[in-house]
Amino acid sequence: MKVLIIDDSKTVAQVIGVMLKEEQHSHLWAKNGQEAIDILKTETGIDVILLDWNMPIVDGPTFLKLNQDEKITTVPIIMLTTENKFQKMTQMMDMGASEYITKPFTKDILFSKIQMVLSK
Ligand SMILES: [Mg+2]
Structure with a gap:
């Protein structure tokens, strides 16, 4: 599995x-949404996108x-966020x-979330 992580936090x-x-999966890292767009133009075979909410330049929303x-992209997107307001999540x-x-x-x-979106 290949995962694109879009998050401004290197940590x-x-x-x-x-x-x-640890589970033998590979990943790519984009520091913001714009970098992710550039990666998605050239990179193939991405299975899942993990998308942070707050980032500079192009944020998650x-x-x-x-x-x-x-x-x-049509790759399934999982939002990563410290925001847990239900209304905002349903909007996303x-x-x-x-x-x-x-x-955290x-x-x-x-x-389990990755499995969930891959089986949809
Ligand atoms: Mg962030």
């Missing part, structure tokens, strides 16, 4: 990267909006996110 990206590597308008799901994970999270939660 978060590294922690997730280790979790994925803006990335979802751009993807709705410009159809950048309406904008194309398949699932969301509230930070465990490896078990990460993989």
